[in-house]
Amino acid sequence: MNALIKSATIVDSKSDFHNETVDILIEKGRISKIAKQIPNPKKFKEIKRDNLHVSQGWFDSSVSFGEPGYEERETISNGLKTAAHSGFTAVALNANSNPVIDSYADITFVKSKAQDHAVSLYPIGALTKLSEGKDLAELFDMTNAGAIAFYDYQQPISNPNLMKIALQYASNFDGLVCSFPQESRISGLGVANEHINSTKLGLKGNPALAEELQVARDLFLLEYTEGKLHIPTISTAKSVKLIRAAKAKKLDVTCSVAIHNLVFTDDVLHNFDTNYKVLPPLRTQTDCDALIEGLKDGTIDMVTTDHNPIDNEHKKIEFDYAEYGTIGLESAFGALQTLFTTKKTISLLTQGKSRFGVTETSIKADAMADLTLFNPDNTFEFSTATILSRSKNSAFLGYTLKGETYGIISNNKIVLK
Template structure:
């Protein structure tokens, strides 16, 4: 297929010759063959021409859950990747909350096989421990050889300090990335929301910021002792940002992410007991939101993720105490980030991070494979239950005014565009 992208504003800070300039881009059989101010289309060429068309390298989300295998009613891999494409993502990192939990090379191979021939690339995480029970290390080396890009027990803290120490030491033999979810379960107790004035007023048990910060402090001490590569997913407190900033100044190989909803909302959203706002880590305070946004801007926080977690209505339409944690967000992420930050920063956030997972970063360059996200950076846009592609409808961003809209993606010699 030949594709000609007409008059697109290019967002590519690594190439100053085309960054923020309007260009035509010709793609033949998935390869970028020409970039110029104006290109005349040849016969049998699909021309993409839209008002306020912008383009960047394809976007990456580092924390995505679907359902398959085991929970296909929540989201299949095929439909989940279709949803990711609609959100502008050419690559996603898949979490380990499936059934069976992927703690063997055969399960990793199964997941990768299910994602073949899709327009969006799926890169699976493997479980850090057998069945994610946080007791015995899983087959890390074999899973990496099968295609796992890191190791995580999804939303489960590694309470055994020695286990994390051994994992970091062992993983250095094959340059693997180890996750540690930041929550001390003893401090968190039976808390389900942020501990503070809102939780007290609502009569809900709280998770103090201390639970996150104590775990992170412990993990960073272990990392300093062992060496290795540590990733702390979805931090949510001002104290966590400070701890990680100090660790990076020491030269420790640590990265972290924040969920997009923790950059936008505070725990005041809980006042109506709407379970769509029940997430883990919980929505925190304005002080935390301010620190997290600053952490993204100054580079302390490496990634912003949707932490996309599709759930059945039976898991959300229940009493707040009994509801499951999680929200979807793949289709809303650009509009939210583009509202919090300027477009250039939002695109940079969405585009970076592949190197941490050993993945190749695409380039907008003649002779390279086309891996693009196409979008409008200004039009006001809404995602609703009716327009959402995701099977699950537990999205806290429905009806939220979003600045900018994704037109689609080009990847793997395929085109998916509005």
């Protein structure tokens, strides 16, 4: 694959060309030259776009595609196409398919389905067999097959001894254990944040306490085992404080936050729109502010779309019975830019790579081209016309976003809108 990118502003603090507007020559999938003006005698494909900006390829640490088993929600092929058009060159795939991805063969299967795509797919294996929270899955075998972490997607591990053993066992091969932050015996049948709005609306409450108890427990277990832990999608101010204190102790812990938990509060639930039924639930403005501050000071290590396509049959029903989840790949960049500068947004979309063993490739000569192309300035209303996913369950429908993604160059392929 050969191409010449014309007049692109580089947004990459690790590049010598950061904030410069340059041409980028790519030959056989590798950056061969970066300069103010590059001629094109070989008639390579020229890429020109309005207000073109280029950064390192973006990474999402939590996506669900459905396949195998839930192809009506999303397929791996279309999911990767959606990720590419949304600016992501790498995604970590959750194990919440049918069957659950909990073996060597399962990891091999999803990797094979992602071959020859511009977007790199990194499988996350289930932590326990069938994600039932009873017995550990084949963690080492899945590592050998290419699993980058272990996580029972949105399924809390209620048995603390099982979590302790998982942390101890995975440390033998530097495995990353993920633990969903919810104590189910506290959250019960709650479907919305336990606060004023849940009371007004007559919705069963899921209190912040349910998350914070689980976070505190897991941090104690981490300190005891000296393992390696990632806590996905935290949502409360106290969770931020607990993880900040753990990092001060030098514990090997990272965490993420879902973008929708930064943007929305439980005030949006007044119309019982099930697109806002997510897990963890949308909290209060105080929580949003603490999460944003946690990203700014480094307590929270990364953002995620927590992209989770759900078909209408399971989403467009009574709030209590609708499944949790929102898609988020297509809206990620534009939503973050309503909260942060472009520089900070790009940092948030790339800085989770090292934790999950994904190669970071700076924009420089002789590096493989792993690039996201975008325009950071235009605003638009997010609508179903913007959605490439098979499922349309987006919390951002009707929301004004800032910034447009043009596509990616990665894995020796070009995907542009």
